[in-house]
Amino acid sequence: MTFELFLQMFPIALMFSAPIILTALGGLFSERSGVVNIALEGIMMVGAFTGATVTVLLENSTPAAAWYGLLAGLLAGVVFSSLHAVASINLKADQVISGTALNILAGGLTVYLCQIIFHQQRTRSFSNGIQKFSVPGLSKIPVLGRMFFDQVYPTFYIAIAMVLLTWFVVYKTPLGLRMRACGEHPQAAASMGINVVRMRYFGVLVSGALGGLGGAVMVLTADIQYTLVSIHGTGFISLASLVFGKWNPFGVLGAGLFFGFSTALSFYAKDIPFLANLPGEFFYILPYLLTIIALLLFAGKSVGPKASGEIYDSGKR
Amino acid sequence: MTARKEKIVLPLIAVLLGFVLGSLIVKLTGRSPLSMYAAIIKGFSGIDILNGQPINTRYIGEFVIQAMPIILTGLSFAFASRTGLFSIGAEGQLMIGSISATAVALLLEAPKGIHLPLVLLAGILGGALWGAIPGLLKARYNVHEVVVTIMMNYIALHFNNFVILHLFGSADRVKTAPFPTTALLKSPFLESITRNSRLNWGFIPVILALLIFSFIINKTTFGYSLRAVGYNKEAARYAGMKVSRNIVASMAIAGAFAGLAGAVITVGTFNFGRVIQSAEGYGFDGIAVALVGGNEATGILLAGMLFGGLKAAQPLMQSQGIPREIAGIIQASIVLFVAMKYGIKMVIDKFERKQAPSTEGDRV
Numbered sequence: 214m215t216f217e218l219f220l221q222m223f224p225i226a227l228m229f230s231a232p233i234i235l236t237a238l239g240g241l242f243s244e245r246s247g248v249v250n251i252a253l254e255g256i257m258m259v260g261a262f263t264g265a266t267v268t269v270l271l272e273n274s275t276p277a278a279a280w281y282g283l284l285a286g287l288l289a290g291v292v293f294s295s296l297h298a299v300a301s302i303n304l305k306a307d308q309v310i311s312g313t314a315l316n317i318l319a320g321g322l323t324v325y326l327c328q329i330i331f332h333q334q335r336t337r338s339f340s341n342g343i344q345k346f347s348v349p350g351l352s353k354i355p356v357l358g359r360m361f362f363d364q365v366y367p368t369f370y371i372a373i374a375m376v377l378l379t380w381f382v383v384y385k386t387p388l389g390l391r392m393r394a395c396g397e398h399p400q401a402a403a404s405m406g407i408n409v410v411r412m413r414y415f416g417v418l419v420s421g422a423l424g425g426l427g428g429a430v431m432v433l434t435a436d437i438q439y440t441l442v443s444i445h446g447t448g449f450i451s452l453a454s455l456v457f458g459k460w461n462p463f464g465v466l467g468a469g470l471f472f473g474f475s476t477a478l479s480f481y482a483k484d485i486p487f488l489a490n491l492p493g494e495f496f497y498i499l500p501y502l503l504t505i506i507a508l509l510l511f512a513g514k515s516v517g518p519k520a521s522g523e524i525y526d527s528g529k530r
Numbered sequence: 531m532t533a534r535k536e537k538i539v540l541p542l543i544a545v546l547l548g549f550v551l552g553s554l555i556v557k558l559t560g561r562s563p564l565s566m567y568a569a570i571i572k573g574f575s576g577i578d579i580l581n582g583q584p585i586n587t588r589y590i591g592e593f594v595i596q597a598m599p600i601i602l603t604g605l606s607f608a609f610a611s612r613t614g615l616f617s618i619g620a621e622g623q624l625m626i627g628s629i630s631a632t633a634v635a636l637l638l639e640a641p642k643g644i645h646l647p648l649v650l651l652a653g654i655l656g657g658a659l660w661g662a663i664p665g666l667l668k669a670r671y672n673v674h675e676v677v678v679t680i681m682m683n684y685i686a687l688h689f690n691n692f693v694i695l696h697l698f699g700s701a702d703r704v705k706t707a708p709f710p711t712t713a714l715l716k717s718p719f720l721e722s723i724t725r726n727s728r729l730n731w732g733f734i735p736v737i738l739a740l741l742i743f744s745f746i747i748n749k750t751t752f753g754y755s756l757r758a759v760g761y762n763k764e765a766a767r768y769a770g771m772k773v774s775r776n777i778v779a780s781m782a783i784a785g786a787f788a789g790l791a792g793a794v795i796t797v798g799t800f801n802f803g804r805v806i807q808s809a810e811g812y813g814f815d816g817i818a819v820a821l822v823g824g825n826e827a828t829g830i831l832l833a834g835m836l837f838g839g840l841k842a843a844q845p846l847m848q849s850q851g852i853p854r855e856i857a858g859i860i861q862a863s864i865v866l867f868v869a870m871k872y873g874i875k876m877v878i879d880k881f882e883r884k885q886a887p888s889t890e891g892d893r894v
Contacts, residue, residue: 304873314866321858328853442808494692501681
């Protein structure tokens with residue numbers, strides 16, 4: 214692979230990384246508070262649908278329609294994830310089953326609403342999503358400028374900002390410490406006067422916000438409309454990134470970039486001599502295959518929050 | 531409530547709540563819940579209550595067609611579930627079963643008595659192999675089966691398309707050449723009694739699968755040790771059961787049920803291998819079927835018929851102006867309510883306590 218091609222791949226890889234990083238950070242909040250969230254896929258779908266719909270409906274009245282779309286996607290994610298919160302925190306539902314139900318629900322609900330609003334199986338396509346831009350000055354830096362600052366989507370910077378913010382909240386604030394305590398040993402946390410239910414709500418709703426934002430980012434940068442297959446497993450890849458990144462924000466950043474590149478590779482494969490002859494399906498398979506390999510290499514060693522996935526029983530010792 | 535009563539009452543309440551929520555959504559979006567129920571009744575029985583027409587047996591045939599594969603994927607999920615595994619892999623195992631059946635159907639020439647059983651067997655083995663992989667990863671490397679099975683679904687999808695397009699050569703890039711009739715489950719007799727529906731002999735392997743499921747789980751030592759691993763891995767290990775082997779075997783058998791579903795669809799509903807654009811939802815339908823059916827054969831049969839009927843009613847709903855996705859919404863809500871069973875039980879217990887004369891309080 215030539216170096217030139219490698220540079221060309223960067224903006225595309227960063228574009229695919231952004232939603233994975235954001236959604237995986239969402240999963241981090243949820244799991245750190247003690248709730249497994251395999252509904253991330255469904256949350257992304259709802260965020261993507263809402264983001265695309267708001268963008269389509271507003272684009273004739275404001276040039277910032279796509280940004281409102283992102284905000285709407287975030288809010289929709291919060292609302293949708295509250296179902297997971299009620300089911301798994303208040304009603305003591307099995308978190309994996311509840312998450313699976315939400316994933317099925319998201320597929321049905323978004324396409325149902327597409328039919329009601331647009332009278333078709335998908336949203337109408339928007340003419341402008343989030344626009345690429347070049348950072349003045351920085352994009353002129355040799356090599357690095359082309360990698361990170363020239364013709365990039367601002368959503369990648371949002372993702373980076375969220376990584377830093379997550380790190381700060383989770384490791385440097387009392388809130389983060391309390392939340393982590395609920396994910397490790399909720400009974401001990403409760404004995405110190407922490408409201409476990411409230412902390413877990415916080416974790417799940419933040420995961421909804423970030424997952425919804427991630428979905429909206431994905432559809433508004435990599436797509437032209439929302440369809441049932443717009444998200445195609447990215448929520449699950451984000452979940453794997455969380456494991457791969459060892460439940461740490463910077464680890465998640467690294468894992469997200471890794472998956473971003475593996476997706477971008479399929480777009481550039483035809484230009485890379487030794488890959489050009491492989492069938493296209495091979496590259497569609499690649500991100501999923503790499504996810505399994507990554508899990509295989511890291512899952513045994515990395516340890517998640519201890520109480521993640523456990524129903525909170527205040528009477529348990 | 532007694533445990534036995536709970537097992538029947540809680541899923542029924544979940545189903546009821548799911549339909550209530552579905553009707554509410556239909557109402558809120560300005561459509562008529564009544565015509566939705568008319569479509570569902572027609573999907574199940576062929577009776578058109580709106581126009582008062584007599585039974586159209588074609589709908590019954592189509593309803594059975596829809597129920598068959600999701601009963602099998604339901605058995606698949608339930609089998610893994612009994613060993614404490616949460617397998618979302620039925621969708622992919624079904625596709626691999628389908629492609630294996632396609633291969634044997636196209637490449638082998640034999641009389642029906644040999645060809646058809648081999649086609650079904652190929653589906654079973656393909657699914658079992660695909661299912662064994664996440665089982666092995668779980669048993670040996672402790673990789674969580676949920677993410678792995680989901681990833682393997684996507685891999686199966688693209689692998690299926692690769693095989694159809696590049697190995698079997700598809701003239702129209704949609705499907706393979708038609709299979710020889712010796713490979714098919716199709717039956718002119720069954721079609722004729724159901725006014726040309728796609729009803730076929732596929733229900734026979736489905737019934738056998740239900741019986742085999744029930745037999746393995748309830749009547750064999752092997753099934754007992756699978757369930758023991760599901761209840762408590764460490765205790766099972768202590769009792770001398772081979773936990774790793776049981777996990778792999780359980781996932782392989784789960785895969786076999788899903789693989790059979792793929793074969794039944796490929797040589798029953800269709801007569802050619804198909805390029806698949808995106809997951810068709812058989813896997814998730816199966817999860818819903820198994821959860822509502824309480825992971826038991828009888829429950830799975832009933833839940834499979836319920837969701838099969840809903841699926842069969844989808845085109846009818848669409849023609850009534852109700853988006854077909856409402857069926858998925860109802861199904862997902864039912865699963866969500868099943869997941870909330872502890873919460874529902876708490877409410878019922880509270881209600882029952884209020885009903886019963888509270889002697890304890892008076893004694894103080």
